[in-house]
Amino acid sequence: MVSSTFEFMFEFNGQAIETDKQGYLKNVEDWQQDMAPILAATENIELSDAHWEVIHFVRHFYLEYKTSPAIRVLVKAIGQSLGPDKGNSKYLYTLFPVGPAKQATKIAGLPKPAKCL
Amino acid sequence: MKKVCIVFRHSPYGTTTTREGIDFALLSASFEQQVSLVFCDEAVLHLLPNQQATLAGSKDYVSVFKAFDLYEIDTVLACKQSLETLGINQHELAIDVQIAEAVAISAALADADEVLVF
Amino acid sequence: MILHHIQTSTSHDNALRLCLRYISPGDSIILTADAVNVLLYPDLIILLAAIPIYILKDDVEARGLRSKLTTIRNIEINLIDEHEFVYQTLRHNKVITW
Numbered sequence: 541m542v543s544s545t546f547e548f549m550f551e552f553n554g555q556a557i558e559t560d561k562q563g564y565l566k567n568v569e570d571w572q573q574d575m576a577p578i579l580a581a582t583e584n585i586e587l588s589d590a591h592w593e594v595i596h597f598v599r600h601f602y603l604e605y606k607t608s609p610a611i612r613v614l615v616k617a618i619g620q621s622l623g624p625d626k627g628n629s630k631y632l633y634t635l636f637p638v639g640p641a642k643q644a645t646k647i648a649g650l651p652k653p654a655k656c657l
Numbered sequence: 658m659k660k661v662c663i664v665f666r667h668s669p670y671g672t673t674t675t676r677e678g679i680d681f682a683l684l685s686a687s688f689e690q691q692v693s694l695v696f697c698d699e700a701v702l703h704l705l706p707n708q709q710a711t712l713a714g715s716k717d718y719v720s721v722f723k724a725f726d727l728y729e730i731d732t733v734l735a736c737k738q739s740l741e742t743l744g745i746n747q748h749e750l751a752i753d754v755q756i757a758e759a760v761a762i763s764a765a766l767a768d769a770d771e772v773l774v775f
Numbered sequence: 776m777i778l779h780h781i782q783t784s785t786s787h788d789n790a791l792r793l794c795l796r797y798i799s800p801g802d803s804i805i806l807t808a809d810a811v812n813v814l815l816y817p818d819l820i821i822l823l824a825a826i827p828i829y830i831l832k833d834d835v836e837a838r839g840l841r842s843k844l845t846t847i848r849n850i851e852i853n854l855i856d857e858h859e860f861v862y863q864t865l866r867h868n869k870v871i872t873w
Binding site: 604605607609610612613616617654 | 680683684689716718720723724728729
């Protein structure tokens with residue numbers, strides 16, 4: 541049993557993982573691949589390969605640029621790397637209906653993008 | 658759409674000023690404003706490579722400079738005089754910027770709808 | 776036509792010098808708060824010679840510097856109140872606060 545030392549948290553492999561009140565991880569380094577399906581479930585998303593591609597993409601984006609991409613930037617960056625079929629908001633909204641930037645960053649263990657205040 | 662020119666004039670990490678300005682710039686660009694950036698005085702030090710902001714107790718807000726093109730921030734000026742004063746050559750800089758004479762910076766300030774200095 | 780607003784003392788901030796580097800003909804400068812101390816530096820006053828200068832009266836008087844103004848020659852200094860400050864911000868195309 542993990543003692544609840546954080547205001548917002550969930551338990552993962554016997555460890556307390558701190559989040560903000562909307563469920564975004566507080567520490568980017570806490571994230572592991574196996575955590576993604578759990579985070580996705582809180583968004584009612586079941587992860588497919590297509591989801592994973594975007595999740596890895598936003599995670600790499602964050603690790604390189606140290607910021608979570610807002611939707612416009614995400615669309616553009618994905619378009620440049622994965623091609624126009626995937627670099628458009630229609631495709632990304634199909635995968636992440638509530639908001640690709642918002643949901644993909646959450647599942648990838650990143651802070652919420654600044655634009656989604 | 659407004660032309661917003663954001664001027665940075667403070668050295669890295671001693672204050673959070675530049676970080677606030679960068680947040681403002683990225684947000685403005687996300688809201689489809691036409692953003693241009695000017696680095697002058699010791700703020701040009703932000704353009705040096707191999708920085709480790711976290712060692713100075715700061716969030717790393719410099720890595721995102723490499724993504725300016727993704728934010729469609731195409732105009733990034735660095736003050737030539739400031740670089741020369743600090744002995745920095747253009748080829749040392751971590752990102753592509755336009756080295757600007759004072760008159761070019763004056764023109765950028767005059768051309769913008771709004772100028773914010775951080 | 777830009778109104779450059781300086782608020783800090785030249786002894787601890789480079790705002791005025793930087794502003795002077797990029798100022799264009801037709802621009803003006805307004806000095807408020809600690810920036811009014813510029814009046815005490817003869818070497819800086821020389822640099823301001825060709826530029827219309829506005830100074831907020833209350834900031835000058837708060838610091839007991841009113842009498843110092845009378846000793847300054849050859850530069851255009853306009854002592855203004857807050858209403859005039861607002862008017863100047865509207866008269867110029869934009870304000871840059873350094």
